[in-house]
Amino acid sequence: MPFPIRRRSEQLGERPIAVTLIAGVFVAAGLFGFGYHVRKLAGGDAPSAGLIWVLALRLIAVAAGLLLLWGVAGARWIAIAWLAYHTVSSAVRSTGEFAVHALLLAAIAFALFRRAVSPPRNAPSRMHPPSTRWR
Numbered sequence: 001m002p003f004p005i006r007r008r009s010e011q012l013g014e015r016p017i018a019v020t021l022i023a024g025v026f027v028a029a030g031l032f033g034f035g036y037h038v039r040k041l042a043g044g045d046a047p048s049a050g051l052i053w054v055l056a057l058r059l060i061a062v063a064a065g066l067l068l069l070w071g072v073a074g075a076r077w078i079a080i081a082w083l084a085y086h087t088v089s090s091a092v093r094s095t096g097e098f099a100v101h102a103l104l105l106a107a108i109a110f111a112l113f114r115r116a117v118s119p120p121r122n123a124p125s126r127m128h129p130p131s132t133r134w135r
Contacts, residue, residue, distance in 0.1 A: 019069075022065075037051060038055065064079040
């Protein structure tokens, strides 16, 4: 047989399920938050600097999730930085909300940076899909 038949996961490298789930959470949270806050613009309110900042942060969450799915090298750091900012900003609102976000930050940081998920240091960095970083 001239062309060996291989599974897609063998060709591209198998992305850990934890990365897929976390990326999905980031994309969903970003999209839902963006949709929620963009309604204020549709209601005829003038865009404030705070609203523009919130919309940009939501788009960063979507980008972090997509970059995680694509296996881009710095995507884990972008996701953790976004969640850390979100955690600190929740401390202003309530202690309980801060505690929940801090636990979420710790769990996601552990899931993204544990040895089983981290690609080898000498693996080539891919800046576009499909990624081979998850071998």
